[in-house]
Amino acid sequence: SAVISQKPSRDICQRGTSLTIQCQVDSQVTMMFWYRQQPGQSLTLIATANQGSEATYESGFVIDKFPISRPNLTFSTLTVSNMSPEDSSIYLCSGKTGGYEQYFGPGTRLTVT
Amino acid sequence: DQQVKQNSPSLSVQEGRISILNCDYTNSMFDYFLWYKKYPAEGPTFLISISSIKDKNEDGRFTVFLNKSAKHLSLHIVPSQPGDSAVYFCAASGTYNFNKFYFGSGTKLNVKP
Numbered sequence: 001s002a003v004i005s006q007k008p009s010r011d012i013c014q015r016g017t018s019l020t021i022q023c024q025v026d027s028q029v030t031m032m033f034w035y036r037q038q039p040g041q042s043l044t045l046i047a048t049a050n051q052g053s054e055a056t057y058e059s060g061f062v063i064d065k066f067p068i069s070r071p072n073l074t075f076s077t078l079t080v081s082n083m084s085p086e087d088s089s090i091y092l093c094s095g096k097t098g099g100y101e102q103y104f105g106p107g108t109r110l111t112v113t
Numbered sequence: 114d115q116q117v118k119q120n121s122p123s124l125s126v127q128e129g130r131i132s133i134l135n136c137d138y139t140n141s142m143f144d145y146f147l148w149y150k151k152y153p154a155e156g157p158t159f160l161i162s163i164s165s166i167k168d169k170n171e172d173g174r175f176t177v178f179l180n181k182s183a184k185h186l187s188l189h190i191v192p193s194q195p196g197d198s199a200v201y202f203c204a205a206s207g208t209y210n211f212n213k214f215y216f217g218s219g220t221k222l223n224v225k226p
Contacts, residue, residue, distance in 0.1 A: 004156070031212060042115070042202065042216040043157070058213075092156055100145050100211060104156035 002029050002095050004105035012111045013083055020079045021108045023093030027074060033102065034068060034078045035092040043092065049076040083112045116140045117205050119217035126224050132190040134220050136203035139184065143205040147214070148177060148188045151200045160201075161188070193224045 003026040013019050025032060032049040047055040047068055055068035070076040080087050088111050094102040118137045126132045136146075144165035149157035163170040163177045163186070170177050176189045190197055200221045204214040 001159070006156075009154075033212070040218075042117070042218040043204075043214075044216075045213055048212060094156075096212070100162060100206070101147065101159045102214060103159060104149075106154070106156045109154075 002026055002097050002103040004029070004093060004095055004103055006093050006105040006108050008108055009106060010109040010111075012113060015084050015112055017083055018079055018081045019083065019110060020077050021091055021093075023076045023078070023105055025074050025076075025093075025095045028097045029074065029095035029103075030098060031096040032070060032076045033094045033096075034066070034076070035094060035104075037090040037092065037107075039088070046078070046091075049078075080110065083110075085112045088112045115218075116143075117203060117215045117217045119201075119203060119220050121220050122218070123221040123223070126193045126222065128195055128224055128226050129192045132188075132193045132197065132222055132224065134188040134190075134201050134203075134222065136186045136188075136217050137184060138186075138205050138215075140205070140207070140215075141184070142207040142209060143215075144208055145206050145211065146177070146179060146186050147204045147206075148175075149202045149204065150197075151202065151219070157202060190222075193222075195224050195226050198222055198224045 034046040035043045046061045047057040049070040067079045090107045092107045093105040147162040148160040151157045179186045200219045203217045
């Protein structure tokens with residue numbers, strides 16, 4: 001398994017502002033991902049965080065709205081930009097160590113007012 | 114278009130009895146399936162997985178069954194314990210992109226003492 005931490009654990013933000021979420025993983029992790037879980041829905045992959053280069057985004061997610069950085073192997077950030085109430089979700093970081101399984105952080109619960 | 118579906122949003126079971134959680138998928142290219150357990154305010158925790166070359170995988174009290182022809186998998190928990198009360202997500206991926214997981218919407222299991 002892998003140890004993954006995120007901060008903040010929750011935040012309440014005003015519309016139009018931006019929030020940056022941090023994810024720290026242990027050294028066994030080779031790949032890092034960001035997910036969103038909207039209220040009552042399943043987890044949806046936002047993007048794969050690539051070390052030292054631009055993230056790979058899934059359909060429906062764009063860099064201007066969700067800029068992602070991964071400056072080294074064990075750290076990544078996700079920014080939710082120009083927030084609206086529709087961005088209220090749980091944002092989760094995950095990592096892979098080499099097998100099929102992904103291991104998840106505790107999540108960041110974001111509420112946009 | 115949701116490719117992985119969990120049609121039961123909730124399930125209530127008596128302690129000591131069997132819990133059966135179901136999951137259906139539509140994409141015949143999926144060949145690896147996972148179950149995750151999620152407690153409130155925590156990230157999903159990997160539970161058990163199965164490859165499409167098998168039809169059963171067992172780990173202690175947890176067994177996953179895969180029926181490829183029906184595109185259906187199930188998670189059996191025997192015997193159920195109150196600590197098993199959580200939301201259970203099934204996920205699927207394919208070798209064409211084993212980093213992308215498709216998640217179901219989850220089933221909330223309540224094990225009554």
